[in-house]
Amino acid sequence: MARLDPRRLGVYVVTSDIGPGHREIATAAIEGGATAVQLRAPELADDELGSLTTSLVEMCSDAGVPLLVNDRVDVAVDSGAAGAHVGQDDDPGSARGRLGAERILGVSVMSAEEAWVAEMAGADYLGVTVWATATKPDAVAMGLEGLRAIAGATALPVVGIGGIDGRNAREVLMAGAAGIAVIGAVASSDDPVEAVRSLRTVVDDFYDESPR
Numbered sequence: 001m002a003r004l005d006p007r008r009l010g011v012y013v014v015t016s017d018i019g020p021g022h023r024e025i026a027t028a029a030i031e032g033g034a035t036a037v038q039l040r041a042p043e044l045a046d047d048e049l050g051s052l053t054t055s056l057v058e059m060c061s062d063a064g065v066p067l068l069v070n071d072r073v074d075v076a077v078d079s080g081a082a083g084a085h086v087g088q089d090d091d092p093g094s095a096r097g098r099l100g101a102e103r104i105l106g107v108s109v110m111s112a113e114e115a116w117v118a119e120m121a122g123a124d125y126l127g128v129t130v131w132a133t134a135t136k137p138d139a140v141a142m143g144l145e146g147l148r149a150i151a152g153a154t155a156l157p158v159v160g161i162g163g164i165d166g167r168n169a170r171e172v173l174m175a176g177a178a179g180i181a182v183i184g185a186v187a188s189s190d191d192p193v194e195a196v197r198s199l200r201t202v203v204d205d206f207y208d209e210s211p212r
Contacts, residue, residue, distance in 0.1 A: 006178035007179075009036060011203050015039050018187050022056075032186075032193040069081050077100075092118050123156060131143070133162045160173075
């Protein structure tokens with residue numbers, strides 16, 4: 001299983017078809033100091049997604065930033081991405097088998113039990129939706145207490161996602177998250193690069209004050 005430094009999840013930018021576009025968001029994420037990037041493009045067919053992923057893998061690798069692919073494990077493997085992030089509708093155990101031991105596997109969870117199952121299946125980190133968000137309307141928001149309960153029930157690092165921006169990112173970290181994953185806070189910003197920089201400052205300051 002991949003060894004994942006929790007700080008690698010500090011500022012985790014997820015691309016979207018809203019705003020400037022996937023490539024532009026990934027580029028801004030790297031320029032702004034994101035520690036990880038996830039390509040989330042359910043609207044793209046496998047061949048189109050594969051081509052985009054391959055080009056972003058090179059860019060992210062040059063910057064030392066892991067690129068993960070949302071859900072599409074086979075695309076992640078074929079393109080040479082650092083890993084994949086899957087939900088409960090996907091089989092984490094199967095995903096780990098397809099990714100192999102060296103790539104990163106993230107799994108979205110909504111309970112301590114799901115966290116345990118994901119950990120046993122070989123997940124490297126967990127994703128928890130904190131607040132409701134228009135960019136992931138089907139996700140169940142767990143709130144800060146739900147996040148705290150899950151983070152306290154697993155040895156894996158947990159990333160909070162959903163409704164997070166510079167105003168509330170510190171609350172998410174204080175609830176036990178290793179990092180924050182953002183979509184709209186960057187994709188909908190007038191200045192995506194500066195949005196990422198601001199979030200990185202919040203996360204770095206928190207880690208400096210509360211080293212883990």
